[in-house]
Amino acid sequence: MATAEHLKSLIKAHIEHDDERFKTVVLQIAAYEAKLGHETLARELKQYAGKVCTSKGNIFRFNQQNSMLLMTLPSDRLADLVVSKELLERIERILDEYRNRYRLEKYGLSNRRKILIEGKPGTGKTFTASVIASELNLPLYTVQMDKVVTKFMGETSTKLRQVFDSVATSTGVYFFDEFDAIGADRNLDNEVGEARRILNSFLQFIEQDISESIIIAATNNSKLLDQALFRRFDDVLHYSIPSEDEICRLFDLKLKSFNTNYCISHVLVEHAIGLSHAEIIHVCDDAIKDAILRNGVINDRLLAKFIDDRRSAYSTKDA
Known part of the structure; x- marks a missing residue:
């Protein structure tokens, strides 16, 4: 069952009308029960937590x-x-x-x-x-x-x-x-x-x-x-900056949901070497948005264009 600290936190959250905190404590209790092997109870608690408030996802x-x-x-x-x-x-x-x-x-x-x-x-x-x-x-x-x-x-x-x-x-x-x-x-x-x-x-x-x-x-x-x-x-x-293998995985992870047939080439991977994880993700997002707005497709040429855009953003930066 829930610990004494969990119960006190639940009561405090209820008194202060802090729905986000209440939901968090319920999820903590669910995780605690799951670790004790009480999978059914943990699953039910998670379902209840989902109904506590309408806000969900990455809400700051x-x-x-x-x-x-x-x-x-x-x-x-x-x-x-x-x-x-x-x-x-x-x-x-x-x-x-x-x-x-x-x-x-x-x-x-x-x-x-x-x-x-x-x-x-x-x-x-x-x-x-x-x-x-x-x-x-x-x-x-x-x-x-x-x-x-x-x-x-x-x-x-x-x-x-x-x-x-x-x-x-x-x-x-x-x-x-x-x-x-x-x-x-x-x-x-x-x-x-x-x-x-x-x-x-x-x-x-x-x-x-x-x-x-x-x-x-x-x-x-x-x-x-x-x-x-x-x-x-x-x-x-x-x-550190992503390796060639990590670059391939990043492109695959970001693009597969939009274009399952696209397969990144080794030439493009080499062209992306030196970019950070975040920059490669931005390249993928830019390519997807461009393809959506122009009814186009994602290919090496389009991705290379946005890779060059990322590089040019820093090319005139003074050290």
Whole structure:
């Protein structure tokens, strides 16, 4: 049956007329019951959750208790995440350990739930956080860094404490994007005393955290981060520009729903080398929209045109 914390959360959500929160707790209970082998009950609870409110899918909503958090209920699946085999295995391990965290606890072990993701923009860091939340039936709380980091001394640390209070009381996946804003190396010459205090506060909060939430921090450059951060995370995932195989899989994944007969050529794959995951997805979306609006078809020439458009967008950019 539901835990005492689940029941308290349900009652609180009902009193505050927070339908989104109520639905989230019901889904958490369903996931809990499924892990106990109560599949029928879990299925019924999920059906009830679907009737709680009319909004569904990726609807963004600020947490009513904490405006620094933007909550979504993602529906992305692991099968849609195109990464290397090694990365996929490590993400599957994170999911497997979370689902079996109570078994691990019996042996005095804890599951991986503090994750650092490093990689160039557009390589799938944010999408990974969304996939992990969706696969575990958890809400995704994106930390609004512009609301956390302020110019007033001591205020950022206070706001970080409020974020970690939510981590402890509202189970979910908490995503810190652009993490360098609070995790920059304390030894950098341009780092002032307040920045060091912010990082020290984060180190303290993440080390003390023993909740069931998953914490994911993402950065475009791990070299900017303080070395003390790395031992606070259970796993570090390094993302890179897609390989030729990943490029093929991305094109296939995005185009097969629109044109099942199209088969990407090796020449086009080579032409796309160097683009990020996000840029290739944009190329596919542009090609699909063009084919729809012009009653045309998707072919190598059309895709090559949009690949060139993507490249030209950066060709005049000064470093």
